[in-house]
Amino acid sequence: MTEIFNQPWKLIPNKIRGAGGREIDKLRGVNPPVDTLDGSEAWIGSVTRAAEAPAEDPHHGCSEVVLPDGRRMFLFEAIAINPEATLGKKHFSRHGTNLGMLIKYLDAQEQYMLQAHPTREFAKKMWNSDFGKEESWYMIGGREDTKEPPYILLGFKKGITRAKWEELYNKEDLNGLEQLCHKIPVKAGETYFVGGGTPHALGEGCFCIEVQEPSDITVMPIHQQELKRIFTAKLPDGADISSSLIAPFLVDSKAVYDEKTLGAFVYEGYSYEENLRRRRILPKIIREGPWGKEYFLIGPEQTDYFSFTQADVQGKVGVRITGFPQVGIVLAGEGAILFDGGKMSVKKGDEVFLPYNIPGAAIDGNLSLVFCHPEGVSEK
Structure with a gap:
C-alpha cells in the first residue's frame, strides 16, 4: 500500500461551470474543441466543493484521480487513505486534509462578471470560512476570434472611495462600476496577482491558469434580486436556482x-502605472542549468498562501522538493516524471498530483510544466 504514496498520480480532467471551454479542449488535445455552457472552468487537483454543488452531485468541483494500483476515486478519498503519507506531517498539522490551494483553468468565452473575493479576515467574519480567496492568473493563451484583444479588469483607479462605489451600486450602474476599475490588455506569459478584496474580471478571450486559496466565495456588485434574475436566466431548462453560484x-x-x-472590496486605488507595478508579477528564476530553468510565477514575495513555478526542461532534472504536496500541469511537450522503480509518461495537457515525498522524483524529456504549491514555498 505504501508504494502508491511514493509516486505521482494521474488526475482525471473535468469541467465545472460557465460558458467556454474550447481553449481547454485544445490544450488537452480534445478534438474537436468545443464551447459549452458549463465548460469555462476546470478545477485541477481540487478537494474543494463548488458553492453550487447540487444535491445529486455533492462533490461537484472535486477532482478524481487514478491511483498507481488502478483504483479511481476522488482525490480527497485518496488523501484520506493515509493523509500524512500523502501530504506530509508539516502540511497535515497545518491544514488537515485540505490542500490549502485550488488550481483552475479559466477560459472566458465572454467577459466574466465584475467581482471580488474576501480577505481571510472578512471571510471568517461573514462566512465563518478559514480561507478567503486570494488568487492569481497566469495567462497561457487567448482567443483570436474576439471583438477585441484579450483584456482583464483589475484593481481600482485612483480616487476610489466606498461612498462612490456604493452610490453606483445603489443605482445598479454596472458599467459605471467597471469604469472605476483598470482595464489592462494581456498576453500569454504574463502573471497577475489578485489580492483579497481586489475588483477583477477576466475579459472575453482570456485563457489562464488560476491558483488561489481553496474557497469558492465570490461577491458581485449587483443587487440580490437582479443577481438572482441574471443567474436564473443562465441556468439550463429545468434547473433550480439553488444549484447556482449565488445560492x-x-x-x-x-x-x-x-x-x-x-464590505468584501478593499477600497484602495492607484494610477494605471502603479496598479500594473503592483499587480503584474515578473518571473523570478530559482534554478537553471544545461537542462533548462525553473522560475517563480507567484512566490513568497506575493503571498504566504500559495505559490507556483514553471519548469522548462530539455533533458533531465530532479523535481524541486518542497516538503509539501504539489499539483503539476504539462503545458507543452512530452516526457516522463521519474521515481524510484518507475516512471509516468506525460504530455501536453496532462494534470498530475505529486504526494509530498517521491524518492528519486525527476523530470525527463522536452516539456514545460507548472508546479503549484500550498503556502508561499521559499526557494530551495
Whole structure:
C-alpha cells in the first residue's frame, strides 16, 4: 500500500461551470474543441466543493484521480487513505486534509462578471470560512476570434472611495462600476496577482491558469434580486436556482447581503502605472542549468498562501522538493516524471498530483510544466 504514496498520480480532467471551454479542449488535445455552457472552468487537483454543488452531485468541483494500483476515486478519498503519507506531517498539522490551494483553468468565452473575493479576515467574519480567496492568473493563451484583444479588469483607479462605489451600486450602474476599475490588455506569459478584496474580471478571450486559496466565495456588485434574475436566466431548462453560484447569498437579508457585497472590496486605488507595478508579477528564476530553468510565477514575495513555478526542461532534472504536496500541469511537450522503480509518461495537457515525498522524483524529456504549491514555498 505504501508504494502508491511514493509516486505521482494521474488526475482525471473535468469541467465545472460557465460558458467556454474550447481553449481547454485544445490544450488537452480534445478534438474537436468545443464551447459549452458549463465548460469555462476546470478545477485541477481540487478537494474543494463548488458553492453550487447540487444535491445529486455533492462533490461537484472535486477532482478524481487514478491511483498507481488502478483504483479511481476522488482525490480527497485518496488523501484520506493515509493523509500524512500523502501530504506530509508539516502540511497535515497545518491544514488537515485540505490542500490549502485550488488550481483552475479559466477560459472566458465572454467577459466574466465584475467581482471580488474576501480577505481571510472578512471571510471568517461573514462566512465563518478559514480561507478567503486570494488568487492569481497566469495567462497561457487567448482567443483570436474576439471583438477585441484579450483584456482583464483589475484593481481600482485612483480616487476610489466606498461612498462612490456604493452610490453606483445603489443605482445598479454596472458599467459605471467597471469604469472605476483598470482595464489592462494581456498576453500569454504574463502573471497577475489578485489580492483579497481586489475588483477583477477576466475579459472575453482570456485563457489562464488560476491558483488561489481553496474557497469558492465570490461577491458581485449587483443587487440580490437582479443577481438572482441574471443567474436564473443562465441556468439550463429545468434547473433550480439553488444549484447556482449565488445560492449561498439567497438566505441573507438585504442588509447582510449588501454588507457582504460592499464590505468584501478593499477600497484602495492607484494610477494605471502603479496598479500594473503592483499587480503584474515578473518571473523570478530559482534554478537553471544545461537542462533548462525553473522560475517563480507567484512566490513568497506575493503571498504566504500559495505559490507556483514553471519548469522548462530539455533533458533531465530532479523535481524541486518542497516538503509539501504539489499539483503539476504539462503545458507543452512530452516526457516522463521519474521515481524510484518507475516512471509516468506525460504530455501536453496532462494534470498530475505529486504526494509530498517521491524518492528519486525527476523530470525527463522536452516539456514545460507548472508546479503549484500550498503556502508561499521559499526557494530551495
